[in-house]
Amino acid sequence: xxxxxxxxxxxxxxxxxxxxxxxxxxxxxxxxxxxxxSLRQQLGDSLVQRTSSGMELTPGGxxxxxxxxxxxxxxxxxxxxxxxxxxxxxxxxVVATSDVAESVAPALVAAFNAKSKAVEVSxxxxxxxxxAAILQERLADVGIGPSLSSDGFPRLECSPLFRYRxxxxxxxxxxxxxxxAIEPRALAHExxxxxxxxxxxxxxxxxxxxxxxxxxxxISVFPSHAAALTAAxxxxxxxxxxxxxxxxxxxxxxxxxxxxxxTPVELLWHVTMLAADRRSLASAAFHRFVGTPAATHAMHxxxxxxxPSQFRPPVYVTIWN
Amino acid sequence: xxxxxxxxxxxxxxxxxxxxxxxxxxxxxxxxxxxxxSLRQQLGDSLVQRTSSGMELTPGGxxxxxxxxxxxxxxxxxxxxxxxxxxxxxxxxVVATSDVAESVAPALVAAFNAKSKAVEVSxxxxxxxxxAAILQERLADVGIGPSLSSDGFPRLECSPLFRYRxxxxxxxxxxxxxxxAIEPRALAHExxxxxxxxxxxxxxxxxxxxxxxxxxxxISVFPSHAAALTAAxxxxxxxxxxxxxxxxxxxxxxxxxxxxxxTPVELLWHVTMLAADRRSLASAAFHRFVGTPAATHAMHxxxxxxxPSQFRPPVYVTIWN
DNA sequence: CGCCTAGATAAGCGATCGGTTATCGGATAG
DNA sequence: CTATCCGATAACCGATCGCTTATCTAGGCG
Numbered sequence: 001x002x003x004x005x006x007x008x009x010x011x012x013x014x015x016x017x018x019x020x021x022x023x024x025x026x027x028x029x030x031x032x033x034x035x036x037x038s039l040r041q042q043l044g045d046s047l048v049q050r051t052s053s054g055m056e057l058t059p060g061g062x063x064x065x066x067x068x069x070x071x072x073x074x075x076x077x078x079x080x081x082x083x084x085x086x087x088x089x090x091x092x093x094v095v096a097t098s099d100v101a102e103s104v105a106p107a108l109v110a111a112f113n114a115k116s117k118a119v120e121v122s123x124x125x126x127x128x129x130x131x132a133a134i135l136q137e138r139l140a141d142v143g144i145g146p147s148l149s150s151d152g153f154p155r156l157e158c159s160p161l162f163r164y165r166x167x168x169x170x171x172x173x174x175x176x177x178x179x180x181a182i183e184p185r186a187l188a189h190e191x192x193x194x195x196x197x198x199x200x201x202x203x204x205x206x207x208x209x210x211x212x213x214x215x216x217x218x219i220s221v222f223p224s225h226a227a228a229l230t231a232a233x234x235x236x237x238x239x240x241x242x243x244x245x246x247x248x249x250x251x252x253x254x255x256x257x258x259x260x261x262x263t264p265v266e267l268l269w270h271v272t273m274l275a276a277d278r279r280s281l282a283s284a285a286f287h288r289f290v291g292t293p294a295a296t297h298a299m300h301x302x303x304x305x306x307x308p309s310q311f312r313p314p315v316y317v318t319i320w321n
Numbered sequence: 322x323x324x325x326x327x328x329x330x331x332x333x334x335x336x337x338x339x340x341x342x343x344x345x346x347x348x349x350x351x352x353x354x355x356x357x358x359s360l361r362q363q364l365g366d367s368l369v370q371r372t373s374s375g376m377e378l379t380p381g382g383x384x385x386x387x388x389x390x391x392x393x394x395x396x397x398x399x400x401x402x403x404x405x406x407x408x409x410x411x412x413x414x415v416v417a418t419s420d421v422a423e424s425v426a427p428a429l430v431a432a433f434n435a436k437s438k439a440v441e442v443s444x445x446x447x448x449x450x451x452x453a454a455i456l457q458e459r460l461a462d463v464g465i466g467p468s469l470s471s472d473g474f475p476r477l478e479c480s481p482l483f484r485y486r487x488x489x490x491x492x493x494x495x496x497x498x499x500x501x502a503i504e505p506r507a508l509a510h511e512x513x514x515x516x517x518x519x520x521x522x523x524x525x526x527x528x529x530x531x532x533x534x535x536x537x538x539x540i541s542v543f544p545s546h547a548a549a550l551t552a553a554x555x556x557x558x559x560x561x562x563x564x565x566x567x568x569x570x571x572x573x574x575x576x577x578x579x580x581x582x583x584t585p586v587e588l589l590w591h592v593t594m595l596a597a598d599r600r601s602l603a604s605a606a607f608h609r610f611v612g613t614p615a616a617t618h619a620m621h622x623x624x625x626x627x628x629p630s631q632f633r634p635p636v637y638v639t640i641w642n
Numbered sequence: 643c644g645c646c647t648a649g650a651t652a653a654g655c656g657a658t659c660g661g662t663t664a665t666c667g668g669a670t671a672g
Numbered sequence: 673c674t675a676t677c678c679g680a681t682a683a684c685c686g687a688t689c690g691c692t693t694a695t696c697t698a699g700g701c702g
Contacts, residue, residue, distance in 0.1 A: 003323070017648080027691070058406075062406075358681085646701085649696105651694100
């Protein structure tokens with residue numbers, strides 16, 4: 001029974017699939033499967049069994065989850081405690097959905113870092129779907145993205161962070177540029193140039209594309225939002241974008257907003273972390289920070305110096321440990 | 322950071338020496354030392370440092386102890402939880418000092434076993450000194466021996482179990498047999514035939530020998546009390562013994578009690594286990610059991626069928642896991 | 643019916659673990 | 673000063689871990 005095995009098991013139990021757990025851990029599927037096999041053999045219980053709809057816990061597995069989860073949590077706590085005892089900088093791992101990670105997160109993280117020098121902040125990317133489990137399993141300390149409040153993760157606390165506007169942009173040459181009061185359903189057969197969050201089942205962009213019934217063939221997914229925007233400048237296509245990031249850019253992009261009815265879409269990003277009694281000192285400091293005007297200001301500031309290379313290449317994987 | 326390493330560290334911290342930890346775990350000294358080295362390297366903290374008087378914790382080490390302790394505790398809890406979920410018999414590991422293990426413990430354990438068929442009980446031996454740490458680290462569930470109440474192990478609960486009389490016996494041929502009102506200090510230069518607990522710093526027999534200033538050369542330590550008694554039948558020497566065990570034996574030993582002033586010595590054995598809120602179901606059942614008349618009766622019953630071979634050969638080591 | 647998805651299994655590989663015996667080093671006591 | 677105790681280290685070894693790629697297999701679905 002190793003901590004690695006326990007962590008794999010907990011993630012399988014929490015996420016309901018070996019595949020998702022493997023993705024969250026950034027390893028291959030058999031790695032997780034065999035970790036599970038070792039546990040099963042050693043404990044003499046199958047722990048989880050596949051059913052038609054995901055993986056179901058056995059009675060033994062159900063008991064193991066909270067214990068194993070706590071053990072893994074204690075392991076990271078141990079490391080943090082010792083680092084702190086030595087006066088070493090505390091560590092804060094922020095995960096965000098890809099849209100956040102490419103818009104407001106860098107500035108927010110930088111501002112926080114400037115203020116609390118004793119904390120080392122790192123920024124990662126994950127899908128909305130995995131975020132709750134990642135936070136609960138302490139693979140990360142803070143999550144930024146859509147609201148996670150109704151997820152059945154009672155130990156997580158989710159609060160509104162930032163109100164933003166989703167707009168659609170295109171090159172000035174685009175045939176819809178300049179058109180007035182465009183009907184949304186007219187966009188169903190346009191070419192869409194989107195960032196990685198189009199792969200995230202629960203991202204606003206994804207649900208929008210789903211609602212419009214845009215066929216797969218008309219969607220081009222880019223490894224970053226910046227790349228999607230660049231493509232929109234050059235190719236005929238529509239890109240969703242966060243309003244203030246595109247419009248207030250000091251070096252304006254070669255795209256213009258489209259006058260689509262119902263836009264800009266008002267949306268909210270939330271910040272999620274463990275409940276107050278079990279979060280780390282650094283997490284608590286971050287939580288306090290995001291309530292300050294300095295944080296709001298940083299997020300509203302135009303995006304500066306963000307290059308796609310700043311973001312982890314494997315966008316949908318969060319790797320630490 | 323593996324559980325094995327954490328356990329080694331905790332035991333070193335608790336027992337104050339690598340040697341004692343190695344003994345408790347039943348492994349060699351370098352095994353513990355290298356486990357410690359791995360932890361030190363990985364966490365970047367020396368954790369414990371040797372001083373003139375034992376090992377001293379660093380600030381980081383001090384923080385790690387409770388966390389690591391909890392982790393290993395959870396590991397054994399996990400196994401127990403799953404075993405129980407499968408309806409498998411619960412497991413109760415009893416440790417006792419060697420005097421108890423050879424006198425009342427077998428009957429007590431057997432009686433408990435007969436009553437709760439769903440619990441598998443095993444009996445081990447350890448020194449008084451190590452008992453508290455062994456219980457706290459869940460290497461065993463129940464400890465029987467001298468009182469441990471003043472040991473600075475706040476999570477342990479210690480209650481009186483059994484009042485017994487310590488007497489001295491010798492062969493009827495012995496020159497002191499039949500003598501009246503023997504002065505204790507007259508025994509200082511006799512030959513003593515004692516069981517393994519003479520090696521236990523805190524056993525009553527040891528402190529008695531210390532008080533009499535019996536020279537090392539006059540003490541013969543046997544691998545079991547039974548062996549010491551047998552030797553007393555055949556050789557010229559005095560053996561300490563638990564009164565009712567020797568006197569009520571259905572097949573009387575060839576020894577007689579000596580009329581030493583101050584004897585019989587009234588002593589108490591205690592039972593120690595984790596505090597009520599963190600003990601296992603089986604431990605709780607055992608705790609209830611020792612308060613019943615059946616338990617008292619079992620302990621008072623003459624020792625039946627006890628052979629030295631029933632006791633672990635390496636007397637001062639407790640091995641499970 | 644065959645395809646597809648997702649988990650299990652096989653085979654293999656390097657790193658680490660966990661243990662041993664033997665030796666070294668440093669403080670303490672006599 | 674030397675003997676001794678105790679922890680650290682060296683050298684070594686087998687088992688396991690943790691991971692990979694490739695293949696197998698059981699259900700669900702068109």
